[in-house]
Amino acid sequence: MNALDALPVVVIGAGPVGLAAAAHLHERGLPFTVLEAGDTAGAAVRQWGHVRLFSPWRYDVDAAARRLLDQAGWVAPDPDALPTGAELAADYLQPLADLPQLRPRLRYGVRVEAISRLGLDRLRTAGRDATPFLIRLADGEELLARAVIDASGTWRTPNVLGASGLPARGEDTAGDHLEHALPDVLGADRDRFAGRHTLVVGAGHSAATTLLSLADLAAEAPGTQVTWAIRAASATRTYGGGDADALPARGALGSRLRAHVDAGRVRLLTGFSVHALRPADGRVDVVVRRADGGEGSLVVDRIVAATGFRPDHSIAAELRLDLDPVMGATRALAPLIDPNEHSCGTVPPHGVDELSHPEAGYHAVGMKSYGRAPTFLMATGYEQVRSVVAALAGDWAAARDVQLDLPETGVCSSDPADPAGGDSCCGTAAPAAKGLATGIVPLNLITIGAAPVTAQTGGCCGG
Known part of the structure; x- marks a missing residue:
């Protein structure tokens, strides 16, 4: 030795x-x-x-x-x-x-x-x-x-709320209104959400978990409102594979959330990107920039940024790392885990x-x-x-004898930017007309003062 x-x-x-x-x-x-x-x-x-x-x-x-x-x-x-x-x-x-x-x-x-x-x-x-x-x-x-x-891990380095990978203007001073992923809505953090309007931004399982807790709270605490915002045109990826998911609890998570949206207990806003946060008489005004360059805004009490996480490699700055410029993973691993190609069960x-x-x-x-x-x-x-x-x-x-037996999600695409036009090969998105009847609000029907927001990728496999 x-x-x-x-x-x-x-x-x-x-x-x-x-x-x-x-x-x-x-x-x-x-x-x-x-x-x-x-x-x-x-x-x-x-x-x-x-x-x-x-x-x-x-x-x-x-x-x-x-x-x-x-x-x-x-x-x-x-x-x-x-x-x-x-x-x-x-x-x-x-x-x-x-x-x-x-x-x-x-x-x-x-x-x-x-x-x-x-x-x-x-x-x-x-x-x-x-x-x-x-x-x-x-x-x-x-x-x-x-x-x-x-x-x-990455728990201490969450993604920002703003679109384009950059913090929204005012995000760094909005701490009194902004929460990161997975607050204890029904427990220790209940008083911050009961009777208030909360906006959840994100399309992953962390967002879904928080939305379900907020929906339960709204049934108990009068005046509690829940709005969910995503950047994509459809929430199909978040809803997941339902009964086709090899982990029943994961499939049920999306199915329960879909039921809340369909019933109007959770208002879903699609096609939004957060541009700025501004104080609004003890609340926060969320300014949204639409794809066509127009803007809208939504005043809420709290924002939960369930927008995923990113690695911090700064402690290894003096080491010779070969990181993929997109994923921030090793260059060899990146194509194997790219969420544009893989769900949790297909890595x-x-x-x-x-x-x-x-x-x-x-x-x-x-x-x-x-x-x-x-x-x-x-x-x-x-x-x-x-x-x-x-x-x-x-x-x-x-x-080198690596073996990995992961449970299938029942979702064939997890593209965070454009999930097959809103569809996966395991299900189809609700058409726009149905969306309007069930609390889903597409981008082109939001006007200033109505209700806009953003979404970045949340965790596909949460927790």
């Missing part, structure tokens, strides 16, 4: 994928350290603890983690039950993190500020692959590592080869590996880290 091999593998993040990496590293006998910015395992998951996953437990537990937990006498949940985020953290992630094989290797409350090579900047090539990684923490401490597995198997950069030994995994693609599922991340850890152990046969 050379000096580099004696150093630990540093895992960034103690969420589901980061802890799965730790379990695989333990099984392979590789030294490791897990760095978590939060004060507990699954800190980001706990922030959406009130949300129930549509993936049952059978898809939510990593195989290596399960083997470690079983040895400790863990009582596994019902494989067909759907956990909430809080249950995922309390019943799986925390017991895993507390195992004696992992607990001494976990450090909480530490934030990674930068990653480089010891004594080398990005320009230097000679001896690079044999030089340890240097991980600088926010408090100034520096660690050395033989490899880095970045499972830090092909991928592992260390697709996750590798010119910087040998650095791998971003989990949500961060997908860049801006919203089609990630936890099971995908578990297979990623199994493959990466096998490669770090020198077992290239296992590393």
Whole structure:
């Protein structure tokens, strides 16, 4: 063993994928350290603890983690039950993190500020692959590592509300009215929404989850109004595959939302892009720019920006990364996960080869590996880290034997920009005439003061 091999593998993040990496590293006998910015395992998951996953437990537990937990006498949940985020953290992630094989290797409350090579900047090539990684923490401490597995996720870097990938004018000062994905509408955050008009912007499952909670709240709290805005011409992609979805809870999510729209309990606005947010006597005026250059506006009390997430690669600025210019994923992975071509269930198997950069030994995994693609599922991340850890152990046969069995969505296209003209091959969009009778308002029928908005891609596979 050379000096580099004696150093630990540093895992960034103690969420589901980061802890799965730790379990695989333990099984392979590789030294490791897990760095978590939060004060507990699954800190980001706990922030959406009130949300129930549509993936049952059978898809939510990593195989290596399960083997470690079983040895400790863990009582596994019902494989067909759907956990909430809080249950995922309390019943799986925390017991895993507390195992004696992992607990001494976990450090909480530490934030990674930068990653480089010891004594080398990005320009230097000679001896690079044999030089340890240097991980600088926010408090100034520096660690050395033989490899880095970045499972830090994207929860802290949501997409902006405005269209064109840019913040809407006034978005940075609208914090009193603006929420990001998955507020606890029926619980801790109820008072912010009850009796108020809320605009939800986004076309993914996070948006759908919030809309369903708001519809339930509207049935209980008089004066509660719910408006949903998307940039596309149809909500077919959000409605999903219904009964054709291999995950019944995922199919039911879209079906329930469609029923609320059809009944007028949720007002759907299509074809909108948020241009600006302006104060309006204690409320917020949402200025919308239409495709024809015209503008409209809608005054609401609260806005939920369920517009998805994007990766922050700034900590790796001194590493040699090869990122696809569109997805922000590795160049090899990007075409396999492009949401213009793939839904959650049609992503092909991928592992260390697709996750590798010119910087040998650095791998971003989990949500961060997908860049801006919203089609990630936890099971995908578990297979990623199994493959990466096998490669770090020198077992290239296992590393390249990647297998991924994902449940089909029942949706054949998930194009966020133009979902087959509003249709998928698994269903057709409601015609405009029906839309007017059921609370769907197309762009060309909105006038100034009526009700406009935007939508960027939300998470296809939410949670």
